[in-house]
Structures are given as C-alpha cells and as structure tokens.
Amino acid sequence: MIKISNLSKSFDGQNVLNGIDLEVKEGEVVAIIGPSGTGKSTFLRCINYLEQPDTGLISVDGLTVDAQSHQQKDVLALRRKLSFVFQNYSLFANLNAEQNIAEALITVWKQPKDKALAEARKILKDIGLADKTKHYPSQLSGGQQQRIGIGRAMATHSQAILFDEPTSALDPEWVGEVLELIKKLAERKQTLIIVTHEMAFAREVADRVVFMSDGTIVEQGSPEELFNQPKDPRTQQFISRIVKRNHG
Template identity: 55%
Template sequence: MAKEVLIEIEHLSKSFPGGTEVLKDISLEIHKGDIVAIIGPSGTGKSTLLRCLNYLTVPSEGKIRIGECTVDAKSHTKEEVYALRRKSSMVFQQFNLFKNKTALENVMEALTKVQKMPKAEAEEISKHLLEQVGMGDRMDFYPSKLSGGQQQRVGIARALAVNPEVILFDEPTSALDPEWVKEVLATIQEVAKEGRTMLIVTHEISFARQVANRILFMEEGKIQVDAPPEEFFSDTKQERLQQFLSFVRREEEL
C-alpha cells in the first residue's frame, strides 16, 4: 500500500534582495511518517527550505501543500498561510524560549494562547511532554537556569504540544556545547519512534544515518541527492557528495 504524500513542494524558489537566489526550482514529495535529514555545505538553502514550509520565509515562487492546505507564493491569503502554519511546528537553532516564562509556561503558551485550551488541560499535556523529553524535574525553571541542551529539549516539548502533522528541526544542535549535543539527539530519536513526520537540517552525519529513512544533499540551492541512507552513503557516482562526506568525517575526527 502506497504511503500518503503529506508534503508536496512544486517549483519552489527563493531570492533575497540583491538578487541572491537561495532556492532554485525545488520540487519534492514527503510521505507521512518520513524522517528526512537534510545535509550539505553552509549557505546552500537548507534552513531557508525549512522556513519556507511554514512561511516564516516567504518563497518567491512555487506551491507548498501540507495535508489539505496549499499555498501559492504568487497568490496567497493570510488565512491560507495561518492554516499552513498550523500543520507544522519548528524547533529552532537558538531555542527561542520566552525568558520570563518557566519551562512549563513555555510549553503551555501555544495551547492556551493559540488553541484557546483550558489552562488545566494545557498544563496536563505540557507536564506529560516535559516528562517525555526528560525535563520533568525542571518544569519550574526559567531558561536562564537551564543548560543549552535542556532549553532545546523544552523547545522540542513545545513543538510537540500542538500535535503538528510535521516537525521541522532547523539545526537543533548547532548552538549547543558538544556535551549537550548527545542528549538532544537522543530526545529527537525518541520522538522519531512515534512515527511522526520530521524534516531535520543537521550537520550530524552519523545521526542522520541512524534516524532518517531519507537523506537529502543540498548544494547551490538545489537537491542534488535524495536517497535512503544505505544508498546515500554508498553512492560513489556523486563525486561532490563524497567530497562533502569526507570533509565532514575529517572534521569529526579532529
């Protein structure tokens, strides 16, 4: 039985002022339950692609469909963009937690303010999710009292709270000290076991190999390779991909 296509991207392009073309005519399908890792050199459009999916960055051209919501870059309404955004949650590089709110309040925020959920119900869901990501004993701590890894785990709980159809991870470990990277990656792996659809921009190549069922290699604003891990890492025909992987492995060894 064919898997449902949850995300459909058609001819997506993005140029910034000054004429810099960051995404170049990208078309892509993501199936429900796919865990897609996106890797590639810095500045190749990986994070921009993710931000276009929820219109934090507005594409220059192209259509994006998540579930039954379709948004066309050339003719879209605010209502269509809001509907698209409700389909996904994003985990950011820099955590983006409210500094004046506790871990629990940060997770509750979208439930009470956006979804208008009763406070008691929102609190119950948020506590459960903080327990799930190993932050049950830090619920009443403010971000300033949490390590980077702990803050990112709160960010993951917050993303899960609204029960999105897809979770977007934008280099979730890039702002962390090395000692905290492992705990955040382990948390993402636990979330992956739930069968959620996830797109993960990452520089952690071994993690991508373990957690993803598809890996995309992006360069110069285009998807150059899209394959399952076993094919991706054994593809000797893609010389540029092998150069990149060799460089990353040398960096990891250092």
C-alpha cells in the first residue's frame, strides 16, 4: 500500500535521514518512536512532500513519486492519497469548525459547498463535536481543535493518515480524548503512521512499532517484540530510559 525506498534528506549539509526503507500494509497502524531530533517528524513530512526529500521513491496505492525527477502534479496526486495531522492543529482561525473540515473538500476536491459542509457536520458528529459546528478555534480547547484537525484528515477519505506527534502540543487533560479518536480510526482499519512519544498508546494501538535513531530505522517489530525484547543496544537503552522515567 505504502512503500518508501532509500529516502534521504539533509539540511545545510547535515544528514537528517539516511536512506530509509519502510513498507506499510493497508489497514496497518505503524507507530514511529525514538529520541528527539532523530528525524522522525522530518521523515513523516517527507512522505507527504511537506519537506522535499533529496533522494527516494514514495509509492502509495499505485502512484510512485521520485524525489529526483517528480513533477508538481505527482506531488499533488500523492497528497490526495495521504492526509496529515499536525502537532499544533493548524486550523484556520477565521473559519468555524465545520468550515475548517469542509475547506479541503471545497478547494482541493472541488465538492459543492453544501455537500462539503454536510460531510463536515457528519464528521463533527462522528468525533463527538456536533455541538461545536459554529465554534471558531479560539472558542475551543486544544483537544477539541486537534480532534477537528483529525476530522479534517478523515473528510478526504485518504488511503492513509500521517500523524506528527498529535498530542505533543496538548495540555495533559486533553491527551486522552485525542488518543481515543485515533484508536477509533485504528479499529476501523484506517491505515495510520503515527510519530508519537506516547509509549503506552503505541504499545496498545500499533500493529508495528518502528524505532528510529540518527536518521535511520534501527529496529521494528510488534509492540510486544520491540518493548519487551528489543535487540539493538540503542533500542534497549531508549526503552529502559522510558521505563525508568515512567517509574521514577
């Protein structure tokens, strides 16, 4: 469904991603974990061409984009297949909840406005925010804003949704409601790639956990394998540090 081959990216001559390969099956939930500054968010942004990779092939559902020879129409076609949920919600401050969800349907998918707004209201109901239809971002909690960000990704019925640390900007009391919504998507067999620092969530929801360090994939496996029997010393060190911190 998604195949990434030899993906590399450098900033100012410094390698951030070093030839990453990853395949994700349809309906699979893949969690990406690892130390800060190791390239996880850059990797996710490169998959969707929010960052331009230096090298690599990205194939999604029959479409392949080559970093070194692509055209803009290929990138736009790729983005139609992949939705992105940002750390900081990235809602339009001047649009209310239903308009934020409908915006991409109207501008990118060229849906009639009334149809797009009807779809937005349906999604708001689905994510438990039917009573917030006319509310603007400034009138909503962080958790509600992020749920609307996820609702916007759901609206386009993309082949996969990419989550870039979806709870990192939230106050602790709002984290649970966002994770519950992502869990609901996972139960529906929506393909998800999630960069996260929520280890308990990764363990519970992911089909596969990928550990990244220094711009490479060091190790991957089921949550059981990766958290209970990590093979690489770097993974072992990271997991033991997390466990210590949680029990400290």
